[in-house]
Amino acid sequence: MQTDRSLRKAQMAALWVVGIAIFTDMLVYGLIVPVLPRYALSLGASQxxxxxxFGSYAAALLLATPLMGIWSDxxxxxxxxxxxxxxxxxxxILFGFSHQFGLLVVARILQGVAAAATWTAGLALLADIFxxxxxxxxxxxxxxxxxAGMLLGPAIGGWLYQWGGYNLPFLVAAGLALVDGFLRFLLLRDTEPAASARQASAQDMFQLIRRPKLLLISGVIVLGASLPSALEPTLPIHLQQVFSASPGLIGLLFAIPTVAYGVTSPLAGTFAYRWGAKRLIMIGLIITAIALPWIGAVHHLTLIGLLLAVLGIGFGCILTPTLSELSAAADDAGIRSYGFTFAIYNTAYSFGMFAGPILSGTAAESFGLKECLILFSIIAIVYAVIIYRSAALSAGNSAV
Incomplete structure (x- = not known):
């Protein structure tokens, strides 16, 4: 009984510290969105x-993640x-007190490296203890x-900038990081897994990478990251040109899928175990494939808001099951090097976040937004068919 109570206490501590760490990381990520471009322009930077x-964050995350995974194990x-x-x-701090554009790039790269450490070790900790x-x-x-961090970050950053100038958002962010650090130091003391559960050889890692299940899930993660990021460079321009939408209204519309995603994620984690990751990911891909083309076709902002909410639900169904499936792939291989395993998640996610805007921006410029979204919809349908024909993913609780 005492052992069970201690385990539950450690699990709750790990869940709180990882959830708050991810929240803080994404809050700071969003905090600079309304602040940094204007400041960079004042330093003479071009578009x-x-x-x-902004892209240097994803590049740093992509390059640092594998190293952080191995270090975490x-x-x-x-x-x-x-x-x-x-x-x-x-x-x-570097963001807040830099007076040269090059230092802003260094700060952005450091932010990406820090995110690689937090996400990789944090998700691995949850896999260790649950x-x-x-x-x-x-x-x-x-x-x-x-x-929650992505939703609140831009709004808080813009408000703090208007209230106290450029430096204030970053001073507040540094204070939040200190609070987060106190929680990490306090709550992580009793949650560390045994070292024997983490170590894995280079051969084990190579075998894990080659597993069909892991390759399939990595593709899902890339797609799940690229689909929402594809809207970032294209939809605001469409809303401005067609509906004369203000920046505030555009920000509000982008908050809708974020809220829907945040509400869906815990439910998707539960349903993935009951129904199977395969079924839930297919549902998410189909929902997304149906909703995406209509965003460029409808002529009413209310309908676009509803479609964005549907997309947020779809994104949650696509991405959330991949986390438990990655840890299951490591378990199936007899390798509990979860740090390396979730480094794969971060690598695939950052690649999708990097590739999505590039592909959508190029396609929208060449063919138009509607045709661009149809292209992404077709990609989602094709991958749903691939998952349907694959036997690699779990089919539900009875298969576990």
Whole structure:
């Protein structure tokens, strides 16, 4: 009884610290969106340079994630998560007090490296401490922190900028990072798994990468990240040109799928265990494929808002089950190197986040928004068919 009580206490501590860490990371990520472009312009940066500034986050996340995964398996979860905290705090301070564009790029890169440490070690910690039946739900709750941070970050950043100038948003972010760090230090003391459960050889890692299940899930993650990010460079222009939408209204519309995603994620984690990841991911892909083309075709903002809500539900159904399926793939291979496993998640996600806007921006410029979204819809349908024909993913609780 005492052992069960201690385990539940450790599980709740891990869930709180990982959820808050992800929330803080995404809050700071969104905090700079309404602030940084204007400041970079004042330093003489071009639009292209500002695009490079924002893209450097995804590039740093992509490159740093595999290293953070290996480090997390060898050193434990606590040290990389504390490193992620100090990296995030350092990045926010550098953002707030930089007077050269090059230093802003350095801060953005540091922010991406810190996110790689936090996400990889945090998700691995949840996989360490939660049994397979509860992992999906726990990780769904953790991803709700992502949605909340993305939702609140831009609004808080813009408000703080208007109230206290450029430096204030970053000073507040540094303060939040300190609070987050105190929680990480306090709550992670009793949640560290045994080192023998983390270590894996290079051969084990190579065998894990080659597993069909992991390759299939990685494709789902890339697609699940690229679909929402594809709307970022295209939909605002469409809303402005067709509906004369203000920046505030555009921000409100983009908040709709974020809220829907945050609400859906915990439910999707539970349903993935009951129904199977295969079925839920297919549902998410089909929902997304149906809703996407209509966004470029309807002529009423209310309908676009409803479609964005549907898309948020679809995104939650696509991405959330992949977390527990990745840990299951490692378990099936007899490898509990969850740090390396979730490094694969971060790598695939950052690649999708990087590729989605590039593909959508190019396609929208060449063919138009409606045709661009039809292209992404076709890609989603094709991948849903691939998943349907595959036997690699779990088919529900009876198959576990």
């Amino acid at each position: 292209g340079a500002i695009g490079m500034l 060898r050193a434990g979860r606590r040290i990389p998560m504390l490193f992620g905290l100090f990296g995030l705090a350092g990045a926010t 049994p397979p039946a509860a992992r999906g739900k726990a990780m769904g709750y953790a991803l709700s922190g992502q949605a």
